[in-house]
Structure formats: C-alpha cells, structure tokens
Amino acid sequence: MTDTVDQTEGRPSRRRGRRPGGTDTxxxxxxxxxxxxxxxxxxxxxxxxxxxxxxxxxxxVNHWFGSKEGLFVKAVxxxxxxxxxxxxxxxxxxxxxxxxxIVRTFVTTWDATGGGHFTALVxxxxxxxxxxxxxxxxxxxxxxxxxxxxxxxxxxxFRGSLVGSQIVGLGMARYVVxxxxxxxxxxxxxxxxxxxxxxxxxxxxxx
Amino acid sequence: MTDTVDQTEGRPSRRRGRRPGGTDTxxxxxxxxxxxxxxxxxxxxxxxxxxxxxxxxxxxVNHWFGSKEGLFVKAVxxxxxxxxxxxxxxxxxxxxxxxxxIVRTFVTTWDATGGGHFTALVxxxxxxxxxxxxxxxxxxxxxxxxxxxxxxxxxxxFRGSLVGSQIVGLGMARYVVxxxxxxxxxxxxxxxxxxxxxxxxxxxxxx
Numbered sequence: 221m222t223d224t225v226d227q228t229e230g231r232p233s234r235r236r237g238r239r240p241g242g243t244d245t246x247x248x249x250x251x252x253x254x255x256x257x258x259x260x261x262x263x264x265x266x267x268x269x270x271x272x273x274x275x276x277x278x279x280x281v282n283h284w285f286g287s288k289e290g291l292f293v294k295a296v297x298x299x300x301x302x303x304x305x306x307x308x309x310x311x312x313x314x315x316x317x318x319x320x321x322i323v324r325t326f327v328t329t330w331d332a333t334g335g336g337h338f339t340a341l342v343x344x345x346x347x348x349x350x351x352x353x354x355x356x357x358x359x360x361x362x363x364x365x366x367x368x369x370x371x372x373x374x375x376x377x378f379r380g381s382l383v384g385s386q387i388v389g390l391g392m393a394r395y396v397v398x399x400x401x402x403x404x405x406x407x408x409x410x411x412x413x414x415x416x417x418x419x420x421x422x423x424x425x426x427x
Numbered sequence: 428m429t430d431t432v433d434q435t436e437g438r439p440s441r442r443r444g445r446r447p448g449g450t451d452t453x454x455x456x457x458x459x460x461x462x463x464x465x466x467x468x469x470x471x472x473x474x475x476x477x478x479x480x481x482x483x484x485x486x487x488v489n490h491w492f493g494s495k496e497g498l499f500v501k502a503v504x505x506x507x508x509x510x511x512x513x514x515x516x517x518x519x520x521x522x523x524x525x526x527x528x529i530v531r532t533f534v535t536t537w538d539a540t541g542g543g544h545f546t547a548l549v550x551x552x553x554x555x556x557x558x559x560x561x562x563x564x565x566x567x568x569x570x571x572x573x574x575x576x577x578x579x580x581x582x583x584x585f586r587g588s589l590v591g592s593q594i595v596g597l598g599m600a601r602y603v604v605x606x607x608x609x610x611x612x613x614x615x616x617x618x619x620x621x622x623x624x625x626x627x628x629x630x631x632x633x634x
Contacts, residue, residue: 393588412633412634
C-alpha cells in the first residue's frame with residue numbers, strides 16, 4: 221500500500237503523520253476494509269467493524285468514502301467512478317438505450333486502466349469466494365438488477381444476473397483471456413455489437 | 428493424477444505396469460501435455476515434444492487421444508466430450524439454431540461436473556497467460572469462429588470472439604461467481620434466455 225493521496229479525487233493533500241482524518245487514516249481504512257469485506261462479505265461487513273479494525277472513528281468512513289458502498293468500491297472493486305453515481309448514471313435516459321449505456325460505461329472505464337482493474341478483480345474473484353459474493357452483491361444486485369427492475373420488473377433478478385454474465389464475460393474476453401479481435405476492437409464497435417444483447421437481457425423476451 | 432482408465436471412453440481397461448500403450452503411458456502423456464502446452468502454447472506444442480517429454484512414442488498420442496487437439500482437451504481443458512466431434516456437433520443442423528445448440532451443449536456439459544471443470548479452467552486462465560492463449564486457440568478459433576464462418580462469413584473472427592465472451596461469461600456467472608438466479612436456473616431456462624444472444628453474435632447484424 222502506498223500512502224499517497226489520490227490527486228484525482230481533489231482531497232486535501234499532503235497531510236503527514238498519523239492524525240485523524242489524514243491520509244494515513246484513509247490508507248488504514250482501505251486495508252481494514254479489504255480484510256473485513258473478505259471475512260464477512262459485503263452485507264455482513266459493518267462500517268463500525270471496519271473503522272474499529274483500522275483504529276479510527278466510524279465517521280472517517282463517510283469523510284473519505286461517503287458510505288460503506290464507496291469504501292467497498294475503492295478498496296475491493298477499485299473502480300475509478302463514484303459508486304453513488306453508478307446506478308443513476310446507467311439507469312437514466314431512455315429505457316431502450318440501457319444496454320448501450322452499460323456497455324459503453326464499463327468498456328470505457330476498464331479501457332482507461334488498460335484492463336488492469338478488471339483483471340485484478342477477476343483474479344480475486346477466481347481465488348476468493350468472498351470476492352465473488354461482493355461482485356454479486358454490488359454489480360448484480362445493486363446495479364444491474366435495479367436497472368432491470370426499473371425497465372422490466374418481471375424476472376428482474378434473472379435479468380440482472382444475465383447482464384452480469386455478459387459484462388463479466390466481456391471483461392474476461394477483452395482483458396483477461398484476450399479473445400481477438402474483440403480485445404482490440406474500438407469502443408464503438410464493441411458497443412454496437414454487445415449493447416443489443418445486454419438490452420435484450422434487460423427488456424426483451426427471455427423465452 | 429489417478430491412473431484409472433476412463434471407462435466412459437470404452438478403452439481397453441485395467442492394463443497394469445509400465446508397458447507401451449498402457450494406462451501409465453496415458454497418464455504420462457497427460458502430465459507431459461500440461462507442461463508442454465503451458466510452456467509453448469497450443470500452436471507451439473508438438474505431438475513429438477509431448478511424447479518425448481513423456482518418454483513414449485509419438486504414436487501413443489494418436490492411440491490414446493486421437494490427435495494433439497484431443498490430448499489438449501483431455502489434459503488442459505478437461506472436457507468430457509470428444510474434441511473431433513465438438514465443431515461437428517455444434518455446427519450441424521439449421522443455422523438459426525446454432526446459438527441454442529452451443530448454449531445447451533456447454534451448460535449441460537459443465538453442469539454434469541457441477542461446474543468443476545469450468546472453474547478449474549478459469550482459475551488456470553486467470554493465473555496463467557498460456558492457458559488463456561489455449562482457450563483462445565481452441566474455443567474461439569477452432570470452434571466458435573469456424574461456426575461463425577460457416578453461418579455468416581462476414582466478421583467471422585469478431586463473431587467468434589463475441590460468442591466466446593458470452594460463453595465464458597455464462598460459465599463465470601453460473602459456476603465461479605454464481606450470480607443468482609442464473610446459477611441455479613434449469614438448463615432450459617438458461618438456453619431460452621442466452622441462446623438468442625449467442626445466435627445474434629453468430630448470424631445477426633452487429634451494427
């Protein structure tokens with residue numbers, strides 16, 4: 221773990237030493253969160269337990285990460301976008317463009333890190349049972365199933381898990397196993413090819 | 428490694444001792460194949476190199492596995508079906524039922540091992556660069572892209588890699604990360620939901 225403040229978040233920077241609210245606190249919370257989420261799963265892990273493990277006040281979680289969800293995304297999923305915005309960003313706009321927005325958002329986000337975040341995530345999922353639960357809790361239940369529920373409430377859970385299968389598979393194919401030419405295709409080509417399939421999972425007839 | 432003959436293959440069974448063509452030879456070839464495929468990749472590995480590593484005659488590869496491809500499937504992918512038949516089995520019949528046949532074949536096969544084969548495969552893919560190449564060479568190039576090329580020759584390679592993304596994602600969702608209710612859905616429900624998407628990748632308009 222480095223102790224550097226992430227400048228892209230615009231946090232007050234360059235605090236030094238072990239002081240409440242400083243970057244050491246942020247780092248300690250990230251370390252503690254990885255441990256507690258791995259041990260308890262997303263639903264079982266409490267903000268209090270994580271703060272206690274880090275030796276800081278629970279209010280520091282909100283100060284640095286906004287919420288338990290925000291801490292989870294930074295510590296475990298290591299996603300660069302704000303978690304509070306993800307569902308809203310994806311779910312807004314016309315229902316028949318949901319697939320397109322989901323695929324474009326994920327591919328653009330993952331491409332920006334050269335697939336490194338997704339690869340790290342999959343490696344932790346493949347080797348840690350808990351990481352798989354977390355992925356399920358966060359992406360499928362909190363994002364895809366909520367979007368499905370808004371767009372086509374019948375079978376929303378099944379729809380959400382189907383979207384999860386394609387998004388995880390896209391990440392695997394593009395970044396981990398690198399199926400060409402999909403791995404090197406430009407974002408718009410991927411969106412045009414994959415979005416209608418994600419859209420069908422969300423709002424189409426599933427048979 | 429066990430030394431037991433797989434009775435389902437109908438091989439002459441219960442040979443004992445280190446004799447040419449015996450089950451020790453089969454085991455030695457499987458061990459050598461895993462090593463050589465990992466070191467050289469599928470295309471780089473030769474039947475001769477594997478046989479030499481195993482200390483047996485190259486003819487034993489054909490005797491026990493039919494071909495390099497057959498050895499690869501048994502040793503690395505650990506699939507229970509005959510590789511020579513896979514493309515044929517999937518590609519036969521009406522072109523508009525390809526998606527259905529692919530999804531049903533993979534889900535039925537993987538379900539039969541409780542997902543164990545797929546999970547082992549993904550773990551090796553996530554941790555070994557070579558295993559990813561092998562998966563690409565075998566499934567995407569030799570099966571999905573060939574099927575796509577027969578059904579809709581335009582963009583066959585892109586289509587093959589898209590099918591790969593959904594099939595790998597389905598395996599991840601059903602067996603590794605276990606997105607419910609997809610993970611517990613019965614085979615026919617999965618086929619009805621996923622097959623039209625695979626079909627679109629093979630023969631539909633990709634935008």
